[in-house]
Each structure stands twice: as structure tokens, then as C-alpha cells.
Amino acid sequence: MEFQRVTLSYQADTGETLALAGLGFSVAPGQSVALIGPSGCGKSSALHLIAGLVRPSEGAVLVDGAPVARPRRTTALIPQQLGLFPWKTVLQNAAVGLSVRGVARREAAERARSALAEVGLSGFEQAYPRQLSGGMQQRLALARALALDVDLLLMDEPLSAIDALLREQLQEQLVQLWRKTGHTQVMVTHSIEEAVYLGQRIIVLSGRPGSVVADIANPQAATQEWRDSAAFAAQCKQVRAALMGCGEGGAHD
Numbered sequence: 001m002e003f004q005r006v007t008l009s010y011q012a013d014t015g016e017t018l019a020l021a022g023l024g025f026s027v028a029p030g031q032s033v034a035l036i037g038p039s040g041c042g043k044s045s046a047l048h049l050i051a052g053l054v055r056p057s058e059g060a061v062l063v064d065g066a067p068v069a070r071p072r073r074t075t076a077l078i079p080q081q082l083g084l085f086p087w088k089t090v091l092q093n094a095a096v097g098l099s100v101r102g103v104a105r106r107e108a109a110e111r112a113r114s115a116l117a118e119v120g121l122s123g124f125e126q127a128y129p130r131q132l133s134g135g136m137q138q139r140l141a142l143a144r145a146l147a148l149d150v151d152l153l154l155m156d157e158p159l160s161a162i163d164a165l166l167r168e169q170l171q172e173q174l175v176q177l178w179r180k181t182g183h184t185q186v187m188v189t190h191s192i193e194e195a196v197y198l199g200q201r202i203i204v205l206s207g208r209p210g211s212v213v214a215d216i217a218n219p220q221a222a223t224q225e226w227r228d229s230a231a232f233a234a235q236c237k238q239v240r241a242a243l244m245g246c247g248e249g250g251a252h253d
């Protein structure tokens, strides 16, 4: 996955907004990358570009060496608001992406059931999203993505609405799933700790228009020992310093 000097500007009645300017970085197959930066710097826009939901104004976004012209079958995006349908059951929600991709109903239901089991939601198939806790809803959104058997998983602040302890458990679960499936993942987060725990690389964007201000190698990511080590705290400090440098005074964690 690669951004080549990507500029993105949105045209609206109120005028033009330059969201990204000259964004450039690449992600190797199977890598887990965290994207962090000040609010409004274009992080979600970057995910939407990779997902093929918007096109760059200038430059190119490549996946598997080819420009992304439309949504790929094997890319999944978990959006900030999760995108669950309140009128559909948990099972139907988990199968939505498969139905859209034309998978037969019975196979879709089977794959959705197995993805729900992966995230610990077996037994809730016939419930509705409103009957689930925030953390369970996040896991449902993850199951929907996993059911697609993707090679590229994009997550836009997937654990933002979750309390600290559960958040750590879900981070753990994300790590296990990532290790098991071997997909490439790009995750937007506002949490420095989350970025340092999950991202083998942490890409820090400048304030709007977003461009890369730091690309921090974090090879020990995604292990429990890492979270508890002194080096982890030092790495958080480095990311915080990079964020402060780009005007993110209200850094989290």
C-alpha cells in the first residue's frame, strides 16, 4: 500500500478544504501501522483514499502496485461510527459485506457465524446492535470485516468508545486476529499508547493539510511484554514529542 505525493482537497458550497498535501508513505504486506495526528489533519481521509471511497486530487494511492480506482473486494474499512444497521440482527450485520459482494446467503451466514465466534460473539446472532454494549458493537464491526477474509484492514479509531481495561483486552484481540490472518492493517487512533502498542510503525501527521512529520519504527509492537516495558514508555514519549511538534497540544494518554 503506498501514498505517492497525495493531495486531497474537498470542494463544498462553503469553499475548498485542503485536507492532505503531499502525503507519502508505504506499508509493507502484513505490516501493522498506526496513523496518528491532530484532529482534522486528514487521517480518516487517508483511510477513505486507501479504501477507494475518494480519489486523490493529485498523486496516487496504490494497493498491490495498482492505483485504487474503486473499493477492492479484499479491503475492509471499519468506519469511525462503525456503520452498524440497527434494524438488522447481529448475524445480518456481520454478513452485510458478504451480501454486498454477492456471496450466497447460506455461505454468507456461515462465514458471518464463524467471524462472530472469532470475536467472542457466539450466542448473540439474533440480538440487535442496541442490545450490545459499546465493546460488543466494536467487536461486531470487526467481525463484519473479518468475515470478508480481507488482506487489508483499515480501522478508524476502532476502540475509541471503550473504557481503559476493556480497550486493552480488545487491543489484545486485535493483535491475535492480525497474527492469525496475516493481513496488512492501518489503524487511525488518537491514543498514543494504542499506537505504540499496535503499530509496528507509527506515522505522525502534521496539522491540516496533513503530511508525514514522523515515521517511527516500533518493531516490538503487539506483544504483552512490550506494553509493560520501560522502552514502551520511552516510545510513547517520542511519539508525544512528535505530536507536540506538529501542534497537537492536547495529546492523549
Ligand SMILES: Nc1ncnc2c1ncn2[C@@H]1O[C@H](COP(=O)(O)OP(=O)(O)OP(=O)(O)O)[C@@H](O)[C@H]1O
Pocket: 010, 011, 012, 017, 018, 019, 037, 038, 039, 040, 041, 042, 043, 044, 045, 046, 208
Ligand atoms: N466530505 C467532506 N467534505 C468537505 N470537507 C471534508 C470532508 N471530509 C472531511 N473534510 C474536511 O477535511 C479535513 C480532514 O478531515 P478528516 O476527517 O480526514 O480528519 P481527521 O484527522 O480524521 O479528523 P479527526 O481526528 O477529528 O477524526 C477536515 O477539515 C474536514 O472538515
